[in-house]
Amino acid sequence: MPQTKPYQPLIFRLLHGVNAILIIFAAITGFLVYDSWDGRFGGLGITRANRELIDYHGTFGFLIFFVALPLFLIYCIKAGRSRLIQGDTLKNWQQIGKPIWWLGLQRITNTLMLISALFAAISGKFMDENWLPLGDLTQIPYYIHLLAWLTLVITLALHILMSAKVGGSLLLLSMFDLKYRPQDSPKYWKDKLVSLFRKNN
Numbered sequence: 001m002p003q004t005k006p007y008q009p010l011i012f013r014l015l016h017g018v019n020a021i022l023i024i025f026a027a028i029t030g031f032l033v034y035d036s037w038d039g040r041f042g043g044l045g046i047t048r049a050n051r052e053l054i055d056y057h058g059t060f061g062f063l064i065f066f067v068a069l070p071l072f073l074i075y076c077i078k079a080g081r082s083r084l085i086q087g088d089t090l091k092n093w094q095q096i097g098k099p100i101w102w103l104g105l106q107r108i109t110n111t112l113m114l115i116s117a118l119f120a121a122i123s124g125k126f127m128d129e130n131w132l133p134l135g136d137l138t139q140i141p142y143y144i145h146l147l148a149w150l151t152l153v154i155t156l157a158l159h160i161l162m163s164a165k166v167g168g169s170l171l172l173l174s175m176f177d178l179k180y181r182p183q184d185s186p187k188y189w190k191d192k193l194v195s196l197f198r199k200n201n
Contacts, residue, residue, distance in 0.1 A: 033053045037137075
C-alpha cells in the first residue's frame with residue numbers, strides 16, 4: 001500500500017463521482033424495477049409494481065447516456081488512458097502475483113467497467129417503458145438490458161476490489177478528497193481542454 005495518498009485531478013474526481021452516483025442509483029432502481037415487475041430469475045420481492053420506479057430508473061439512465069458518461073469517456077480517452085488497458089497489459093500477465101500483474105488487472109477491470117456502463121446505457125435506449133407494465137417480458141432488448149445490468153454490477157464490484165488491491169485505502173480515499181492543486185483550478189480547464197485536443201490531433 002502506498003505511504004502517501006495519491007493525488008487525483010479535480011476534474012477526474014468530479015466526473016468519476018457523478019458517474020459513480022448515477023450508475024449506482026441506476027443499478028439499484030434497475031433491480032427494483034425487475035424485482036417488482038418481473039422476478040423470473042430470482043428476486044427479493046421487496047417492492048410492488050410501481051410505474052414510478054421505471055421513471056426513476058429511466059431518469060438516471062438518461063443522465064448517464066446523454067451527459068455524465070460521454071464526458072467521462074472523453075476524459076478517459078484523452079487524459080486517462082494510463083488507467084485503461086495498455087499495449088503491454090496482456091504481456092504483463094505472465095508476471096502473476098507481482099505488482100505489475102495486479103496493475104494490469106486493474107486496468108482491464110477499469111476498461112470493462114466503462115464498456116459495461118456504455119453497454120447498459122445503450123441497451124436501455126432500446127427499451128420501451130410500457131413493456132413491463134403491459135406484462136411484455138419477452139422482448140430481446142429487455143433481456144439484453146438485464147444482461148447489461150448484471151455485467152455492470154459485477155464489473156463495478158471488481159472495479160472497487162481491484163482499486164483497493166492496487167492502491168489500498170489511500171487510493172479509495174483520494175477520490176473523496178476536496179482539496180486540489182492551484183494548477184488544477186476549474187479556471188484553467190478551458191485552456192487545458194483546448195491544449196489536450198490539439199495535442200491529440
